[in-house]
Amino acid sequence: MFIRALIVLLLVLNLGVAAWWHWSTPAAPQATGTVPPGVGQLQLLRERDEAVVATPATAARAPSATGPGSPAVTTTEPTGGGDATTVAAPQGIGDAGSPELPTGASRCYRFGPFDSEDALVAAQATLKPLTQALLVQRPPLRPGRGWRVYLPPLASAEEATAIAGRVSAAGFRDYFIVREGAEANSVALGRFGSETAARRHADALNAAGFAARAEPLGAGAGAAWVDVRAAAGFDAEAVRIQVRAARAQPADCATLRWGVGVPLG
Numbered sequence: 001m002f003i004r005a006l007i008v009l010l011l012v013l014n015l016g017v018a019a020w021w022h023w024s025t026p027a028a029p030q031a032t033g034t035v036p037p038g039v040g041q042l043q044l045l046r047e048r049d050e051a052v053v054a055t056p057a058t059a060a061r062a063p064s065a066t067g068p069g070s071p072a073v074t075t076t077e078p079t080g081g082g083d084a085t086t087v088a089a090p091q092g093i094g095d096a097g098s099p100e101l102p103t104g105a106s107r108c109y110r111f112g113p114f115d116s117e118d119a120l121v122a123a124q125a126t127l128k129p130l131t132q133a134l135l136v137q138r139p140p141l142r143p144g145r146g147w148r149v150y151l152p153p154l155a156s157a158e159e160a161t162a163i164a165g166r167v168s169a170a171g172f173r174d175y176f177i178v179r180e181g182a183e184a185n186s187v188a189l190g191r192f193g194s195e196t197a198a199r200r201h202a203d204a205l206n207a208a209g210f211a212a213r214a215e216p217l218g219a220g221a222g223a224a225w226v227d228v229r230a231a232a233g234f235d236a237e238a239v240r241i242q243v244r245a246a247r248a249q250p251a252d253c254a255t256l257r258w259g260v261g262v263p264l265g
Helices: 002-023 045-054 057-061 117-130 155-168 194-209 236-243
Strands: 072-076 085-089 105-116 131-139 147-151 185-191 213-216 226-232 247-251
Touching: 105 117, 105 236, 117 131, 117 236, 147 194, 155 185, 185 194, 194 213, 194 236, 236 247
Parallel strands: none
Antiparallel strands: 072 085, 105 226, 105 247, 131 226, 147 185, 147 213
16 A cells, blocks of 8 residues: 555656646756857857747848948848848958068068178178168188198299299299189199198298298188168169179078178088
């Protein structure tokens, strides 16, 4: 008897819960907090569908606020019993693309290489009034590859031949007359692996009456480059020809340290 009463009680409770669940009105969702402007809210699909059903048909004719980059909506009232026509006129097409450099943005270029100091100085003098900033970059000094002893270039090949004969007559057999190039009409008097040996040989030649010189081979700075920052209308190719540079290549302005010469590795 007790078990039957318990079963009936459970059935009544289940029926009551089912009836409450079926006929009860769902509570309105509570706001979770203030949402910052421009940030969208999450919405359940059921809530969206209910909002669409509850919206009257006349809401389609209500003017909508348009902001920067949003399409402008033009609404035409119905005439003659016809339906309202809504035409969307998109604005700002292409504005979402990648930003372009402003018209007046600076550009940077590198001119060179300049093998001689005279060519470098002349290029600087030409580039300075045409650019906004200028930077000379020099490679580190090259180590020497030995030493040489020589007589500086003479006025003519005949003089070089005559002095070479005098060197031979003085007992110095190691000599060579340079016929071409920047040191034409000079007399090479030997190469040495150390500075001490080269200077000893030069001293012996000087003692014999010859103005011999000793200097390292291959030492000195390499070719220099000139980095410039210029306005947008700067014609790099025309300027390259003007300064007699072999190349004019674009450079990254952000990596250049203006006012500080950065050695080239």
